[in-house]
Amino acid sequence: EVQLVESGGGLVQPGGPLRLSCAASGLTLGIYWMTWVRQAPGKGLEWVASINQGGSEKYYVDSVKGRFTISRDNSKDSLYLQMNSLRAEDAAVYYCARFYVSSGPQDAFDIWGQGTVVTVSS
């Protein structure tokens, strides 16, 4: 069964760091783009960051640039999101997802994890 499992969420103080992980099973993570999406309580979906297969291309939403870093370890079939200088507005459920990237318009986030909750509070 293909599965993505996030971990690392929790309660962190404003200004603090947190590292999220996403472990893949049933698929070889290294041949796919991957992405993080978040959802604040009661709000809609917000794309956070994406990374290509080798880690040489990374894209971020403006609100996290300079604070968050997406990375991957293909030997461990794992994706990461290092979050620094956390703010109250970063509190959300964070999902990792496989980002299917094609040569045409067939791109989509086709496999999602169950999410991990990040709470930012003093």
Place this chain on the structure above:
Amino acid sequence: DIQLTQSPSFLSASVGDRVTITCRASQGTSSYLAWYQQKPGKAPKLLIYAASTLQSGVPSRFSGSGSGTEFTLTISSLQPEDFATYYCQQLKTYPITFGQGTRLEIK
């Protein structure tokens, strides 16, 4: 950034109804448009990609159409399990953006 506006934001309908959700983009996205379904406490699920291609395993009562700046998601005959929130998403350019969501509830 490409802004996506869904309408309506809230929809009340009955089992068996045909419903249509519209997604309008502030700039052309060609066919780089996907639709997702999300139920409370669950991860989103991909329904449609490339504006009109049904994801494997998704029931045929779901369909998508459109290109450029106006897109629609249609559910031909609502089933009890379809009551959820639906999001459109553009993948034409970064930042990737989502619509604000359409909450579909039972009348």
